[in-house]
Amino acid sequence: MIVFDLCCEGGHRFEGWFASSADFADQSVRGLIACPQCGSEEVEKAPMAPAVPRKGNQHAEVQAAQSVAGGDLPVEAQQVLARLAEVQAQALSNSRWVGKDFAETSREMHYGEREAEVIHGQATADEARGLLEEGIAVMPLPFPVTPPDDLN
Numbered sequence: 001m002i003v004f005d006l007c008c009e010g011g012h013r014f015e016g017w018f019a020s021s022a023d024f025a026d027q028s029v030r031g032l033i034a035c036p037q038c039g040s041e042e043v044e045k046a047p048m049a050p051a052v053p054r055k056g057n058q059h060a061e062v063q064a065a066q067s068v069a070g071g072d073l074p075v076e077a078q079q080v081l082a083r084l085a086e087v088q089a090q091a092l093s094n095s096r097w098v099g100k101d102f103a104e105t106s107r108e109m110h111y112g113e114r115e116a117e118v119i120h121g122q123a124t125a126d127e128a129r130g131l132l133e134e135g136i137a138v139m140p141l142p143f144p145v146t147p148p149d150d151l152n
Helices: 021-029 060-069 075-093 102-110 125-133
Strands: 002-008 013-018 043-045 096-099 119-121
Touching (some): 013 021, 102 125
Antiparallel strands (some): 002 013, 002 043
Protein backbone atom coordinates (compact mmCIF):
# COMPACT_ATOMS: atom_id res chain seq x y z
CA MET A 1 0.00 0.00 0.00
CA ILE A 2 1.10 3.53 -0.71
CA VAL A 3 -0.49 6.66 0.77
CA PHE A 4 -0.76 9.85 -1.26
CA ASP A 5 -1.75 13.29 -0.07
CA LEU A 6 -4.41 14.39 -2.55
CA CYS A 7 -5.95 17.76 -3.37
CA CYS A 8 -9.13 18.55 -5.30
CA GLU A 9 -9.77 21.55 -7.53
CA GLY A 10 -11.54 23.21 -4.55
CA GLY A 11 -8.33 23.06 -2.49
CA HIS A 12 -9.48 20.34 -0.08
CA ARG A 13 -6.64 18.05 1.03
CA PHE A 14 -7.11 14.40 1.96
CA GLU A 15 -5.28 11.07 1.90
CA GLY A 16 -5.75 8.20 -0.51
CA TRP A 17 -4.38 4.67 -0.12
CA PHE A 18 -3.45 2.78 -3.28
CA ALA A 19 -1.78 -0.50 -4.21
CA SER A 20 0.75 1.43 -6.34
CA SER A 21 1.33 4.68 -8.18
CA ALA A 22 -0.08 3.02 -11.29
CA ASP A 23 -3.22 2.08 -9.31
CA PHE A 24 -3.71 5.77 -8.44
CA ALA A 25 -3.33 6.75 -12.11
CA ASP A 26 -5.76 4.04 -13.23
CA GLN A 27 -8.41 4.97 -10.65
CA SER A 28 -7.97 8.65 -11.48
CA VAL A 29 -8.50 8.08 -15.21
CA ARG A 30 -11.59 5.95 -14.50
CA GLY A 31 -13.11 8.67 -12.27
CA LEU A 32 -13.01 6.52 -9.13
CA ILE A 33 -11.35 9.13 -6.93
CA ALA A 34 -13.44 11.94 -5.49
CA CYS A 35 -12.96 14.55 -2.79
CA PRO A 36 -14.73 13.40 0.41
CA GLN A 37 -15.69 17.02 1.20
CA CYS A 38 -17.11 18.33 -2.07
CA GLY A 39 -17.32 15.25 -4.32
CA SER A 40 -15.08 16.75 -7.03
CA GLU A 41 -13.45 14.15 -9.22
CA GLU A 42 -10.73 16.62 -10.29
CA VAL A 43 -8.11 15.24 -7.89
CA GLU A 44 -4.31 15.42 -8.08
CA LYS A 45 -1.43 14.29 -5.90
CA ALA A 46 -0.39 17.02 -3.48
CA PRO A 47 3.24 17.57 -2.44
CA MET A 48 4.18 15.22 0.39
CA ALA A 49 6.83 15.41 3.08
CA PRO A 50 9.31 12.55 2.75
CA ALA A 51 9.34 9.81 5.38
CA VAL A 52 12.43 10.30 7.54
CA PRO A 53 14.07 7.26 9.14
CA ARG A 54 13.51 7.09 12.89
CA LYS A 55 16.22 7.90 15.35
CA GLY A 56 17.45 5.22 17.69
CA ASN A 57 15.55 6.75 20.62
CA GLN A 58 12.22 7.13 18.75
CA HIS A 59 9.37 4.62 19.21
CA ALA A 60 8.47 2.51 16.19
CA GLU A 61 4.76 3.43 16.51
CA VAL A 62 5.52 7.12 16.03
CA GLN A 63 7.71 6.41 12.99
CA ALA A 64 4.98 4.30 11.39
CA ALA A 65 2.56 7.18 11.81
CA GLN A 66 5.04 9.63 10.32
CA SER A 67 5.46 7.53 7.19
CA VAL A 68 1.68 7.39 6.80
CA ALA A 69 0.78 10.98 7.64
CA GLY A 70 3.98 12.79 6.73
CA GLY A 71 4.39 14.08 10.28
CA ASP A 72 3.62 13.39 13.92
CA LEU A 73 0.40 11.54 14.61
CA PRO A 74 -0.72 11.09 18.23
CA VAL A 75 -0.71 7.55 19.58
CA GLU A 76 -4.47 7.81 20.16
CA ALA A 77 -5.02 8.58 16.46
CA GLN A 78 -2.81 5.63 15.48
CA GLN A 79 -4.92 3.37 17.70
CA VAL A 80 -8.16 4.67 16.17
CA LEU A 81 -6.86 4.07 12.63
CA ALA A 82 -5.69 0.57 13.54
CA ARG A 83 -9.09 -0.26 15.09
CA LEU A 84 -10.89 1.20 12.07
CA ALA A 85 -8.79 -0.99 9.76
CA GLU A 86 -9.67 -4.05 11.88
CA VAL A 87 -13.39 -3.25 11.78
CA GLN A 88 -13.28 -2.75 8.00
CA ALA A 89 -11.42 -6.05 7.50
CA GLN A 90 -13.98 -7.87 9.65
CA ALA A 91 -16.89 -6.26 7.77
CA LEU A 92 -15.37 -7.17 4.41
CA SER A 93 -14.91 -10.79 5.47
CA ASN A 94 -18.72 -10.99 5.76
CA SER A 95 -19.34 -9.12 2.50
CA ARG A 96 -19.30 -10.06 -1.19
CA TRP A 97 -17.21 -8.12 -3.75
CA VAL A 98 -19.37 -6.99 -6.70
CA GLY A 99 -16.82 -4.66 -8.30
CA LYS A 100 -18.14 -2.11 -10.77
CA ASP A 101 -21.66 -3.59 -10.48
CA PHE A 102 -22.03 -2.05 -7.00
CA ALA A 103 -24.64 0.60 -7.91
CA GLU A 104 -26.71 -1.77 -10.06
CA THR A 105 -26.58 -4.58 -7.48
CA SER A 106 -27.50 -2.18 -4.66
CA ARG A 107 -30.55 -0.98 -6.60
CA GLU A 108 -31.65 -4.52 -7.42
CA MET A 109 -31.51 -5.49 -3.74
CA HIS A 110 -33.25 -2.28 -2.65
CA TYR A 111 -36.14 -2.78 -5.08
CA GLY A 112 -36.52 -6.50 -4.27
CA GLU A 113 -35.20 -7.78 -7.62
CA ARG A 114 -32.42 -9.69 -5.87
CA GLU A 115 -32.02 -11.17 -2.41
CA ALA A 116 -30.47 -8.72 0.06
CA GLU A 117 -26.91 -9.36 1.20
CA VAL A 118 -23.94 -7.33 2.38
CA ILE A 119 -21.82 -6.24 -0.59
CA HIS A 120 -18.89 -4.00 -1.37
CA GLY A 121 -17.50 -2.75 -4.67
CA GLN A 122 -16.73 0.33 -6.73
CA ALA A 123 -18.96 3.30 -7.47
CA THR A 124 -18.28 6.78 -8.81
CA ALA A 125 -19.20 9.78 -6.68
CA ASP A 126 -22.20 10.40 -8.98
CA GLU A 127 -23.38 6.80 -8.64
CA ALA A 128 -23.09 6.96 -4.84
CA ARG A 129 -25.02 10.26 -4.73
CA GLY A 130 -27.72 8.73 -6.94
CA LEU A 131 -28.05 5.74 -4.60
CA LEU A 132 -28.37 8.02 -1.57
CA GLU A 133 -30.97 10.16 -3.35
CA GLU A 134 -33.02 6.98 -3.94
CA GLY A 135 -32.86 6.17 -0.22
CA ILE A 136 -30.36 3.33 -0.65
CA ALA A 137 -27.99 3.18 2.33
CA VAL A 138 -24.36 3.18 1.16
CA MET A 139 -21.15 4.50 2.61
CA PRO A 140 -17.56 4.81 1.47
CA LEU A 141 -15.00 2.55 3.07
CA PRO A 142 -12.34 4.41 5.08
CA PHE A 143 -9.49 2.43 3.48
CA PRO A 144 -9.13 1.33 -0.17
CA VAL A 145 -9.93 -2.27 -1.05
CA THR A 146 -7.97 -4.24 -3.60
CA PRO A 147 -10.29 -6.18 -5.91
CA PRO A 148 -9.93 -9.95 -5.28
CA ASP A 149 -8.69 -10.54 -8.85
CA ASP A 150 -5.82 -8.07 -8.27
CA LEU A 151 -4.49 -9.83 -5.17
CA ASN A 152 -1.28 -11.86 -5.44
